[in-house]
Amino acid sequence: MLLAKQPPMTPRLDDQTASADLFAIKGDNPLIWPLLSLLQSSLSSWKVHHLAAELQQKGLMQNLDENPQKALFKQNFLLMNALFELQQILLPKSWLQVKSMEIQIFRIVPCNLDQQLAEDDALRDYYKDWRNYDTCPDIIQEMLESFWNRYENYIGTNPNLMHQSRALAVFELDDTATNKEIRRQWRRLALMWHPDRDGGDASKFREVCEAWQSLREKS
Known part of the structure; x- marks a missing residue:
């Protein structure tokens, strides 16, 4: 307990x-x-x-x-x-x-x-x-x-890190994005596409996770 x-x-x-x-x-x-x-x-x-x-x-x-x-x-x-x-x-x-x-x-x-x-x-x-x-x-x-x-x-995500430019595109951000913006967008998109949520999508959630793995080095 x-x-x-x-x-x-x-x-x-x-x-x-x-x-x-x-x-x-x-x-x-x-x-x-x-x-x-x-x-x-x-x-x-x-x-x-x-x-x-x-x-x-x-x-x-x-x-x-x-x-x-x-x-x-x-x-x-x-x-x-x-x-x-x-x-x-x-x-x-x-x-x-x-x-x-x-x-x-x-x-x-x-x-x-x-x-x-x-x-x-x-x-x-x-x-x-x-x-x-x-x-x-x-x-x-x-x-x-x-x-x-x-x-x-x-x-089941891809073990190879996604290129940062692609990861930013997945996050709907550009290379001027701040650490705070990256983190906020990660949480928003992960919650949006989580497969156990209404309207979620497992493949999009995996893509967002892969993008986060690349971008969190910056955040």
């Missing part, structure tokens, strides 16, 4: 440069998109450990530490980070309730949205801060790269 309401103390990184680098982690948490598929596949709510088990079964989640307790914490951190990111992506059209034992997407956004968000502000801030993952920036980046590779193999 995830003890989300009592997160451990934030690790102290001796190297201030490494601490700053945590804010420069490139790319999204790759668990965002398979989680969206799982959540869209059922009208019932999910528990964190059930989501983790499904991802493990699909080969998208690996053991993250030799210490079982640390491995569980890191797994839960990655899942909660992805869920809170997805919550932000889905607003304002739908509402992702992120409770450790009741995780579910609702088509209707609650009328007291501000109150709902405020209730989880501290938890959301904790899980979106990579300094709380208890490792160094290089290892985080390597782990995310590994997860991206697993997810791309799972959805």
